[in-house]
Amino acid sequence: MEKELPSVLISGIGGTSGVLESHVEFLKKHFNLITMKEFQKSKELHEKIKSVFVFERLPVIDQELLESLPNLKVIGNSGVGVNHLNLKLIGSFGVKVTNTPHAVSDSTADIGMALMLASARRLVEGCYLATSPDTTHFAVNWLGVEVSRATLGIIGMGNIGYKVAKRAKAFDMKILYHNRNQRKEEEEQEVGATYCKNIDDLLRQSDFVMLVVNLTSETHNLIGKRELELMKPTATLINICRGAVVDQDALVEALQNKIIKAVALDVTYPEPLPRDHLLLQMKNVIITPHIGTATDQALHMMTEEAVENILAVLNDLPIPSEVISK
Numbered sequence: 001m002e003k004e005l006p007s008v009l010i011s012g013i014g015g016t017s018g019v020l021e022s023h024v025e026f027l028k029k030h031f032n033l034i035t036m037k038e039f040q041k042s043k044e045l046h047e048k049i050k051s052v053f054v055f056e057r058l059p060v061i062d063q064e065l066l067e068s069l070p071n072l073k074v075i076g077n078s079g080v081g082v083n084h085l086n087l088k089l090i091g092s093f094g095v096k097v098t099n100t101p102h103a104v105s106d107s108t109a110d111i112g113m114a115l116m117l118a119s120a121r122r123l124v125e126g127c128y129l130a131t132s133p134d135t136t137h138f139a140v141n142w143l144g145v146e147v148s149r150a151t152l153g154i155i156g157m158g159n160i161g162y163k164v165a166k167r168a169k170a171f172d173m174k175i176l177y178h179n180r181n182q183r184k185e186e187e188e189q190e191v192g193a194t195y196c197k198n199i200d201d202l203l204r205q206s207d208f209v210m211l212v213v214n215l216t217s218e219t220h221n222l223i224g225k226r227e228l229e230l231m232k233p234t235a236t237l238i239n240i241c242r243g244a245v246v247d248q249d250a251l252v253e254a255l256q257n258k259i260i261k262a263v264a265l266d267v268t269y270p271e272p273l274p275r276d277h278l279l280l281q282m283k284n285v286i287i288t289p290h291i292g293t294a295t296d297q298a299l300h301m302m303t304e305e306a307v308e309n310i311l312a313v314l315n316d317l318p319i320p321s322e323v324i325s326k
């Protein structure tokens with residue numbers, strides 16, 4: 001007799017539901033997929049569900065859902081950030097949470113480099129100029145700066161931070177990093193990075209500051225007015241982690257008062273920003289719509305990593321990436 005596949009709840013398939021059509025075949029090899037629609041129609045399915053596959057914050061995991069899943073073992077988040085999950089609440093139901101820190105690292109590091117280079121070389125302004133009817137512009141009137149030999153300060157030397165550092169090394173950048181919990185000596189040696197125990201030292205010295213931390217209560221508003229004022233007036237801030245790591249009002253003020261030179265953000269709060277937001281009106285701001293993992297390859301690997309995690313929990317095997325609530 002064929003073994004029954006474990007039932008996994010997903011928000012839906014295709015469109016804005018969260019799970020890509022192209023991943024369904026792979027998911028179905030391992031799981032009996034149950035969509036939210038099916039789940040809501042049949043109470044019998046509730047007992048069967050062993051896991052929820054969360055993709056781009058869906059489905060929403062709240063008390064009501066957790067109470068309706070008596071045999072739930074694991075929330076498999078496809079993505080590294082878990083700030084949309086209430087870890088304490090989930091933990092109180094004895095349910096594990098996993099994420100995909102490896103699958104996202106290259107694509108997110110690429111976006112960090114892309115934003116840094118685009119800001120330094122004023123790429124977006126250049127695109128507008130190239131397509132504008134005004135042909136009198138000369139590049140010499142709007143010079144950028146080079147990232148080669150400049151100092152990059154990486155805040156958060158996890159998987160993504162390290163991948164950024166590797167890329168920056170190839171650009172001959174001087175690399176500083178700050179990590180709140182742990183010095184990363186092996187990574188340091190590999191890329192020739194210098195550890196700054198004190199974040200202020202990194203902020204004072206860097207030409208580019210890149211934020212690559214998890215959003216937690218400790219990193220919420222990590223970069224505020226005081227920190228921005230420590231940065232060089234010629235410095236650029238790049239954020240590829242979560243918008244709320246930066247105090248956005250302080251950021252607007254710092255740009256208006258020329259406290260820092262420029263900013264490049266893949267993340268904001270809210271997402272997207274309201275059309276009339278001041279950040280959208282400044283020339284020295286580049287904003288992309290949270291596309292750190294928006295590549296075919298990354299999404300595919302995220303799904304694979306999430307599946308591996310879920311199967312490990314369900315089969316009582318060592319879990320590759322469990323999120324431990326602190």
Ligand SMILES: O=CC(=O)O
Pocket residue numbers: 078079080081082104292293
């Ligand atoms: O934002 C992307 C992720 O959390 O993986």
